[in-house]
Amino acid sequence: MVMPGQFLERPTLINLGDFCLEALWHRGDRRPALLILCPHPRFGGSSMDAPLCLEMAFAASRLGMPTLRFNWRGVCASQGEMGGLTESLEDAQEALAALRANVSHSEIVIAGHGFGAAIACELARVEPSILGAILVAPTGAELNASALADLPCEIRLVLPGATDQSFEDVTALSAPHLRVEVVPEADAGFVEGLSQAGEAVARLARSLSGELDESASP
Numbered sequence: 562m563v564m565p566g567q568f569l570e571r572p573t574l575i576n577l578g579d580f581c582l583e584a585l586w587h588r589g590d591r592r593p594a595l596l597i598l599c600p601h602p603r604f605g606g607s608s609m610d611a612p613l614c615l616e617m618a619f620a621a622s623r624l625g626m627p628t629l630r631f632n633w634r635g636v637c638a639s640q641g642e643m644g645g646l647t648e649s650l651e652d653a654q655e656a657l658a659a660l661r662a663n664v665s666h667s668e669i670v671i672a673g674h675g676f677g678a679a680i681a682c683e684l685a686r687v688e689p690s691i692l693g694a695i696l697v698a699p700t701g702a703e704l705n706a707s708a709l710a711d712l713p714c715e716i717r718l719v720l721p722g723a724t725d726q727s728f729e730d731v732t733a734l735s736a737p738h739l740r741v742e743v744v745p746e747a748d749a750g751f752v753e754g755l756s757q758a759g760e761a762v763a764r765l766a767r768s769l770s771g772e773l774d775e776s777a778s779p
Contacts, residue, residue, distance in 0.1 A: 570618065570656045575631055575652075580640035582652060584631035585609065585661065587618060591625035592770040593668035593692050595763075596660050598653055598684075601633055605643070608637050613674050613697065613751050616759025624699030624763050629660045646679065653684045668692050670766040675700065682712060687764050689713045693769035695762050698765070709739055716740070717765045719758060721747035 570585035599614045600606020609630040618628045633652050635643030644652075653671075660669060670693045673681030678699035685694045693715035709716055715738045722745035744761055747754025 562740050570628075573629075573659070575655050577634070577641070577652070577655050577709070580630050580634065582634060582640070582656070583630055583638040584656065585618070587622050587628045589622065589625050589627035590722050591767070592666055593766055594627045594629070594660050594664045594666075595621045595766050596631035596653075596657055596669060596671045597628060598671060598673035598680050599630060599632070600675040600677060601649065602636060604642060604676040606677075608632050610637075611674065613758060614757055616755050617672055617674075617697075617762045620696060620756070620759040620763035621766065624767050626763070626766065627660070627664050629656060629663075631656050646683070648675075649694050650687075653680050654688070655774045657684065657688060660722050668770050669768050672697060672766065674698060682708070683712050685712050693717065695719060695765055697758065697762060698749075712738075713739070717742060717769070719744065719761050719765070721749050721751060721754065734742070736760070 568589045573584045573586045575582040575584050586591050597614050597617050599609045599611055614630055615688045618630055621628045631647050632639040634641035667690065669691060671681040671684055671691060672695040674697040678696035680697060681694045685691045694712065695717045697719045698721060718741045720741065720743050722743055742761055742765065744754050744758045746757045751758050
């Protein structure tokens with residue numbers, strides 16, 4: 562039984578042929594669906610259970626959106642050999658297909674945190690039907706305006722208020738369809754401002770579907 566204020570994610574598997582990825586799926590009846598791409602332990606991250614990934618899923622559920630988050634191959638209970646960018650992009654493409662198969666509409670937003678932001682950019686390039694990409698505290702490579710300019714979708718950057726050197730002058734970035742949102746309460750690691758960051762991602766996702774003003778609260 563799900564109590565008021567709680568949300569229920571259901572375990573599911575993403576089939577990649579010879580192996581499967583573990584994932585958590587949350588039902589919802591509002592647009593868009595949110596695909597959450599988590600950090601990667603090989604690149605200084607952890608797993609889909611990273612606190613900010615959980616907060617993004619929870620905040621999205623409060624707004625009625627379906628979500629899917631998963632572990633990269635070779636991470637936690639996901640099968641296969643741990644890979645890099647190429648393998649992770651393949652994982653994300655299969656996760657996207659699984660999410661599409663379980664929602665009744667075509668509007669999907671990708672939210673990538675850290676390493677997940679790099680994969681979100683690559684996924685947006687090869688999947689032009691993506692409604693938008695929300696990059697949360699991306700690495701320096703994804704903060705390059707020329708790299709963002711050719712993405713065929715709306716782009717949102719969500720950054721902590723306590724920025725480190727890699728985020729300097731980020732507000733000066735200029736690219737089509739790009740907006741920057743800073744979470745003032747958040748420190749560089751999102752230990753502080755965790756829930757506010759999750760809420761910002763959920764609100765931006767809804768706004769990309771035209772369902773919610775970007776300045777509104779969940």
